[in-house]
Amino acid sequence: MGLVVGVACLMIPRLWLLLASVYRICVEYTPIIYPSEDRLSPVSKRRLSLVGRKTLVLDMDETMITSWLKKSGKKPRNKPRVAHDFKFYLPAYEATIYVYKRPYLDHFLDRVSKWYDLTVFTAGAELYASPILDFLDRGRGILNSRLYRQDCIEMYGTRAKCVLLASPDLCNVLLLDNSSTECSFNAGNAILIKSYEIGSRDEALINLLPFLDALRFMKDVRSVLKHCTRFEFFSTILESVAQ
Numbered sequence: 749m750g751l752v753v754g755v756a757c758l759m760i761p762r763l764w765l766l767l768a769s770v771y772r773i774c775v776e777y778t779p780i781i782y783p784s785e786d787r788l789s790p791v792s793k794r795r796l797s798l799v800g801r802k803t804l805v806l807d808m809d810e811t812m813i814t815s816w817l818k819k820s821g822k823k824p825r826n827k828p829r830v831a832h833d834f835k836f837y838l839p840a841y842e843a844t845i846y847v848y849k850r851p852y853l854d855h856f857l858d859r860v861s862k863w864y865d866l867t868v869f870t871a872g873a874e875l876y877a878s879p880i881l882d883f884l885d886r887g888r889g890i891l892n893s894r895l896y897r898q899d900c901i902e903m904y905g906t907r908a909k910c911v912l913l914a915s916p917d918l919c920n921v922l923l924l925d926n927s928s929t930e931c932s933f934n935a936g937n938a939i940l941i942k943s944y945e946i947g948s949r950d951e952a953l954i955n956l957l958p959f960l961d962a963l964r965f966m967k968d969v970r971s972v973l974k975h976c977t978r979f980e981f982f983s984t985i986l987e988s989v990a991q
């Protein structure tokens with residue numbers, strides 16, 4: 749009896765602390781609720797009809813997912829401590845690829861696929877990226893437009909993604925990428941997102957939704973995006989050439 753009372757005295761304060769922290773998280777959590785497309789005001793619908801539907805070019809690695817590779821027959825090093833979302837064996841690499849989705853990715857894709865035509869542009873090899881994109885698409889057909897490593901342009905010894913390959917109309921195309929180099933190649937049409945680290949608490953995708961929601965109403969995305977981020981890649985190159 750004494751033991752039970754002792755354990756109860758020990759656990760009850762901890763239980764209260766746990767309940768208090770859960771309550772605080774619930775109270776502080778404010779979900780973003782978007783109205784469906786049909787509930788746009790007549791003014792918004794009219795505005796949208798006056799501008800072109802836009803293409804959102806999505807990078808894959810460290811933007812939508814981050815992967816970890818385990819070579820066959822080798823002792824794994826630095827294996828992430830969180831559960832993976834998807835894995836597959838890649839014979840060409842003799843390795844198993846573990847895929848970790850960025851938080852809120854499914855909700856993000858659901859939403860932006862209603863606003864934009866989506867194209868994935870990855871510098872990864874097709875045989876590596878294709879199974880991952882099939883998994884992310886989940887049969888919805890929203891990630892069918894894809895550009896891979898072979899579609900990149902060799903520039904200054906690096907692989908550059910040109911958004912013109914996804915859409916020839918620069919007024920209506922934008923790139924979301926974690927690489928400032930890739931963004932600098934498409935300055936004026938790019939949004940830089942921080943790289944996703946496996947297991948981190950990350951809200952970058954969900955935080956971008958209001959901005960992307962607004963951008964689809966623009967006549968020319970460059971009028972906004974050219975002011976967003978100053979990309980240093982070209983100036984660095986020019987400086988190195990000048991020296």
Ligand SMILES: [Mg+2]
Pocket residue numbers: 807808809810811925926927
């Ligand atoms: Mg990337």
